[in-house]
Amino acid sequence: MCDQVANDRPATPNKSGRLSKPRSREAEQGYCSKCKTVKATIAVRQSIFCKACFLTGTEAKFRTAMSKLRPSTPPRPAGSGSNESSGPSGVLALSGGCCSVALLHLLAMLIEQDRSRPHAVPQIASLAVVFIDESEIIPCDPAYYPRLEALVRQYAIPLRTVKLSSAFDLNTAGRTLVVENTTVSSTVPDPTKSSLDRLRAVFDSSPSTSAKEDLLDSIRTHLLLHAAQDATYLFLGSSTTTLANRVIAATAKGKGASIPRFLAPTSAPLGSASPTVLKPLATFTAKELGLFTYFRRLDVIPFPTLTSARPPGLKVSVHHITQSFLAKLEATQEGTVSAVYRTAAKLRASPTDAPLCPLCLECPLEPADVAAGTRHGATTAGHVAMVCWGCGTVLDELQRRDRRGARGPVEVPLFDQIAEYLLSDDDE
Amino acid sequence: MPACQRCTTARAALKRPKTGESVCKACFYLAFETEIHETITTNHLFRRGEKVAIGASGGKDSTVLAHVLHLLNQRYDYGLDLVLLSVDEGITGYRDDSLATVQRNQVQYGLPLKIVSYGDLYGWTMDEIVAQVGLKNNCTFCGVFRRQALDRGAVLLGVDHIVTGHNADDIAETVLMNILRGDIARLQRCTSILNNNDGTIKRSKPFKYTYEKEIVMYAYFKNLDYFSTECIYAPQAYRGYARTFLKDLEAIRPSAILDIIHSGEAFAAPSDPPSAKTTAAPAHAHGEKPAQRDAGECERCGYMSSQRVCKACVLLEGLNRGLPRLGIGKTDRLRRRHNLHEATSPETLGRTIEHMANVRLEAARASPAAAASPPTPPPPAGAAGVGVGEPSTALSAPSAAAATARGVGVANNDAPRLASRGALMEL
Amino acid sequence: MVSLELRFSGGMELLFGGTKAVTVDVPLKAGAATMRDLLPWMRDHLLKERPELFMDGDSVRPGILVLINDADWELEGDLEYALKASDEIVFISTLHGG
DSSP: OOOSSOOOOOOOOOOTSSOOOOOOGGGGSSBBBSSSSBOOOOOETEEOOOOHHHHHHHHHHHOOOOOOOOOSSSOOOOTOOOSSSSSSSSEEESSSSSSHHHHHHHHHHHHHHHTTTTSSSOOOEEEEEEEEOOOOOOOTTTHHHHHHHHHHHHHOOEEEEGGGGGOOOOTTTOOOOOEEESSSOOOOOOOOSSSHHHHHHHHHHHOOOOHHHHHHHHHHHHHHHHTTTTTSEEEEEOOHHHHHHHHHHHHHTTGGGGGEEEEEEEETTTGGGEEEETTTTTTTTTTHHHHHHTTTTTTOOOOOOOTTOHHHTSSSHHHHHHHHHHHHHHEEEEEEEEHHHHHHHOOOOOOOOSSSSSTTTBBBBBHHHHHHHHHHHHOOOOOOOOOOOOHHHHHHHHHHHHHHHHHTTOOHHHHHHTTTTOOOTTOO | OBBBBTTSSSSEEEEEEOOOOEHHHHHHHHHHHHHHHHHHHHHHHHTTTTTTEOOOEEEEEEEHHHHHHHHHHHHHTTOOOOEEEEEEOOOOTTHHHHHHHHHHHHHHHHHEEEEEEHHHHHHHOOOHHHHHTSSSHHHHHHHHHHHHHHHHHHHHHSSSSEEEEOOOHHHHHHHHHHHTOOHHHHHHHHTTTOOOOOOEEEETTTTTOHHHHHHHHHHTTTOOOOOOOTTTOOOHHHHHHHHHHHHHHHHOOOTTHHHHHHHHHHOOOOOOOOOOGGGGOOOOOTTTOOOEEEEEEEEOOOOOOESSSHHHHHHHHHHTTTTTTTTTTSSSHHHHHHTTOOOHHHHOOOOOOOOOOHHHHHHHHHHOOOOSSSSOOOTTTTTTTOOOOOOOTTOOOOOOHHHHHHHHHHHHHHHHHHHHHHHHHHH | EEEEEEEEETTTGGGTTSSEEEEESSSSSTTOOHHHHHHHHHHTTTTSSSSSGEEEETTEEEEEEEETTTEEEEGGGOOOOBBOTTTTEEEEOOOOOO
């Protein structure tokens, strides 16, 4: 039965379903909304600006965003890793893309400005950059590394590169996993295998690109939190566009419960004993940041992702389909991405004592039988790990692969498959 | 063909879209039906003795719903009194055929049938509405009018509960649409399986976790009679995008539909303050009367409304007065400009919707087990809405004979109604 | 023939053999040829990688920004903008994200 009420009718694509004409804002030509004296040449977010005002406006907007980021819990004092003058220290996660490069530039600029103002209380006193090297799983052009180093060197900020396989290094107890209050498997990682072997084994065992992406996200999160463990803040360059993509992708993966947490401009995934995660670019669209990095002549280094070389129409992974879907909507209905972000930002996390999923650190844990039972209409027998619904699907995909073993269905403890890769905190 | 993964004896006939299992037909039917039964019991959808109307459009969802509910009612002895309730929006071609299907369902399942039509209720068919307002906001009209039509039909039948065939794909699509459109209020409500809190008849969706593909397969294998065409007036614009996205997701991850519903359930955490609609607005500085109040009644037709005049009456007035944008978008500004806060004369107002009190009166007369307290007559036009006494819901299930008589009685009226609609179209 | 300066940034250069900037003489009529003509020409003569990563229908793939002489092409008429000699056209990809 048709139940459509109040359907809006945005511009419909032509019969082939493809865009033949981008939306034109020629009708909006006029003077810059800010200075009102120079002809506007840039159109972002329902406004038009001249190039100069766009640039200064972006910088001012960043300063305002930073000043509004007051973490809900007082930040930890900087740990022993900080050797700059007293004040909060930050670690910035740099991926080489336009958003994190813009963040590096804007943050470095802010620190410089604060230093030259003796009376200002510095919001952040020192900064270091962390780059997660994914080449063990996704090979890249080796020429990118010197470019990255050159980029960061301009700001006289230390750069630390962390390889994916380091997530599988064993601590002195022979474990890679230390997460409190969580059901853990009893498997002890094989000490004769190298970290790289363990990394590759986990990725090879995953049949789907979506599962690989989720695993990669989890490993990256753990590595970043670990790298920033002595700092006050961990800065992420997530833009409105990135976050809107994550909202839809999270919804599609059954991780709707995680949305209030990852959308919050400040968060502390590991509680008070961890850096506060800040996302100062949450209100900037990818377009704004793409233009900013171009105009400021900043080198954007396109490290490949699992799906960046795949055509937009292919159904490669949840993230890939989502990115194409939202990019297309945004092209016909500008403001879609902001609308998704604003809507999702109104969602409130339901108060819960449940600990966060140890894999993704985003969703609260749910009773395992509910997560498994309702999802597939049948309970998964055997060892069902305490993970969130979304990660449960990832584990199921791992298990399904082994289920097709030569001798018929094989009962594989789910959690043991990935237990090895969760990082330990050496000082725990 | 491998063996069925469930019974391991019969040959597998299909692969379940929901779980990827290869199963034989018998196991598929059983799994399909049992999962719906579990949804019904886990969520306590029904009470024994309840009279339940199945929203029947003749399409696959409602046909399978009628079939399965009828079956489960017998198999598990729910003790329900089931009836079919159909809405005739007056869309030539589309609705004629699907109504014919519903009438066949009535015979096939031995269930009484009531058809309520826009033409009878409002004096306007969808064909006429679209001719007047065009294709931009026609779905708003249809959605509002259908809601009232179902409720009125339900009151006439004396039912306590309406079930609709919304399936998992519908709900997943609605979750996505509400995020894209920025409708946080709807987003937080759209995954609830039971809706019993806004004064209208209780509604539920037993197919909430049932995949559309499986409904189609069930209907196909069981040779169920259904009519499948999209509404010719449905725009498909935004929904088209969301639907394609959903299908793409499902192609790589069959559980995506359930995953999205699971996410939607997480959004429903009730921690936001009550919506502005239910709080009384203070009197405006310009002397306007506050237009909102809690769960009251429309002063024209008596339907549940938090506004002084319900949405359907506003839309209808717009149609009658040649103001097709009345009730759409900037409602208040248009209302103020046309002095709609003042009582308008019956001539300008045009035909109004029959008052709910009369509907209840009719229902009480039709049922031999009459209401305990007689309903009060409608208030005179222009006066503030007076609360009408609710007919007692302790109506015991009317005798099967009376229910069937009602159904048969209405079905016989179809012939003259169709003729009159045909006459209208010639004007 | 119209001479144009084309620039590629944000990862776009990957589609054009790593080139970040190139001057081209395009066999189109200055003042008459538009962006709508330029894009397919680029796809057929310059593109080294899959065309679906550059174009979608008549226009660029969603997520690619286009600047004409440092101005947003949406304010210059986008596909209908008439090319002039020595125009600088920049293609910026935002799809390599954060």
